[in-house]
Amino acid sequence: MPSLLPHSAIHENLTTLCWIRGFSFTALVLGAGVASAVYDLQLPWPTISVVLVLILATLVYSAWRAHRQTPISPPVFFGHLLADVVLFSALLYVTGGVDNPFVAYYLVPVTIATIALPLPWAMATGLMSLLAYSALFFFGADVPALAPGHSHHLDTDSRLLSLHSMGMWLNIAVSGALILWFISRMAETIRKQEKALLAAQAADAQQRLEEEQLLAVATLAASATHDLGTPLNTMKLIVDELAQSTASDRDTALTDDLGTLATQIDRCRDTLKKLSETARVFSRQSGTCLPVKDYFDQLIDRWHLMRPEVTLLYKADPDSPDIRATFHPSLTASIHNVLHNAADVSPDNVEVDISWRENIATIDVIDRGPGLAAGNRGIGQSAKPGGLGLGLFLTRSILGRHGGEITFYGTEEGGTRARIELPLMTEEYIHD
Known part of the structure; x- marks a missing residue:
């Protein structure tokens, strides 16, 4: 059975992934729309719309899953990253394949997996990203305006503003910002976990101290019961003998005093019995x-x-x-x-x-x-x-x-x- 990641950290990471997914895919679609309008690109918008519906459904499910209280295992989180890779590859497939300047986004799920998942799952994420990227070399749709070589047919000024060059610049900026943001969120989560761990350790130390104090009190109670038992028994015998010897003297005051003393001794003995019982039951687990x-x-x-x-x-x-x-x-x-x-x-x-x-x-x-x-x-x-x-x-x-x-x-x-x-x-x- 796979181990479960800490509830707060893994849920926070999945929430962050939802934000990254929504932002990055929106940026990719907007970029494709702007490029299509400005450079008159012919893109298969019906197919893109279908992929967008799948992305939206995955985003809603991930957000719902992130807010549930049930734990999330590493394979489950890997599944969300794998969905990103597949859906992103589908978008790239219909928008230029490896020529699409946003292709470097494959580094984002790999970075997230490296930070948030154990090494085997991080390596699996990297392998899947590499396989998807490699497949685009053979199956990606051809969009000539996005190809790097397209800039060679333009003059110098136009080359500087070529679609591919601008797209690569934007991709580096967006990918860098996303990776920086995610790592910052992860670092903040780690700091919070460290603080919670220190607080839990302090509470545990306080509990151990109280248990040691309780054990000391129980030991003291047992010792006190033993030490005081004999003197109280002796006092009880003496008081009983004095009461018997003075019974015929008709000294009412003395009789009352001896009765009061006997009552107080009995109360002390009862208290010691209760103290001994408390010490005994405390030691039972x-x-x-x-x-x-x-x-x-x-x-x-x-x-x-x-x-x-x-x-x-x-x-x-x-x-x-x-x-x-x-x-x-x-x-x-x-x-x-x-x-x-x-x-x-x-x-x-x-x-x-x-x-x-x-x-x-x-x-x-x-x-x-x-x-x-x-x-x-x-x-x-x-x-x-x-x-x-x-x-x-x-x-x-x-x-x-x-x-x-x-x-x-x-x-x-x-x-x-x-x-x-x-x-x-x-x-x-x-x-x-």
């Missing part, structure tokens, strides 16, 4: 393919089991299509983190609205908390007291790795709407 509605239903159910004290209103758009998609495990932890943030500031009222189309899902998480902080909140900054913003950083980064994004909006009720736009890797996309 595979995903699970299942119906989109089932995935979101299970995601919300699992989260509500972790936070049963939260009043949750969950709605999935019934008009969303019944499709399957693959979800990376890290996405679950990211969405759970957004739900945790909403529950922390508004445990009595958290609303989740989810809808999806064929290629993207929209998840709205709405709380009734204090709303957005004044000013622009940067990535990784937390609005919660004592928060480090690590969860938000991980959420943004993981969503970004999968083509998604999260945006925060204020609501009229004073709370916050966190909107997640997540591209869906559907089965059709995977098979393509």
Whole structure:
């Protein structure tokens, strides 16, 4: 299967070829018309008209093809150049053959092929041009006024203004201008591609840096979970023993304090478990393919089991299509983190609205908390007291790795709407 040329470059080259084709063939026909009128040349205009109709049809098709989004392979572009060679040869055949001063136009498709196509196709274009030019020596129509020797029958002043001489001058000027213009356009296209390549390389480097940072955070999370697990377990045991030993003292204040301390220790342990799970799923590279509605239903159910004290209103758009998609495990932890943030500031009222189309899902998480902080909140900054913003950083980064994004909006009720736009890797996309 032939390789495909870059979409922007090959389509730009075909568009340029259309302009060159239209300009050069128009110039050739106008030149023949002017010469026919001034020098009383007898040209087969009915045959020329038929060739012109074919040229116009080819030009329209090439322009249509250049604006299509489907890729163009080197053989296809070679076919357009070959059409130029054939149609140009047909025009030359009825307008003097090799005596036509525009015969040097054969160099234009060869130049275009040399720049725009791989070497084998460029050589094929050159060979076809040479064969067509050679054939005109034997099959070209005879137009005596165009022959170089015709100037020998004229005086000196007339020789200087002979039709062939003027035609050769005009041909050199037009061919040079066309080649210069095309090469300039090609150079500009190459410069644009280089800029796009540099931008893509910079984006790729930034993505690798973020992935390294995420891996470092995941490693740190696993290490922190291990290091803090033992001290928390020890503290839990001590608090439980103190609670048992002071149960008969009827010291209500101390009992309440020990209960609060035990609750905070349990919360720390739960947080470490969630952090450990996040680090574990982040390291996994595979995903699970299942119906989109089932995935979101299970995601919300699992989260509500972790936070049963939260009043949750969950709605999935019934008009969303019944499709399957693959979800990376890290996405679950990211969405759970957004739900945790909403529950922390508004445990009595958290609303989740989810809808999806064929290629993207929209998840709205709405709380009734204090709303957005004044000013622009940067990535990784937390609005919660004592928060480090690590969860938000991980959420943004993981969503970004999968083509998604999260945006925060204020609501009229004073709370916050966190909107997640997540591209869906559907089965059709995977098979393509």
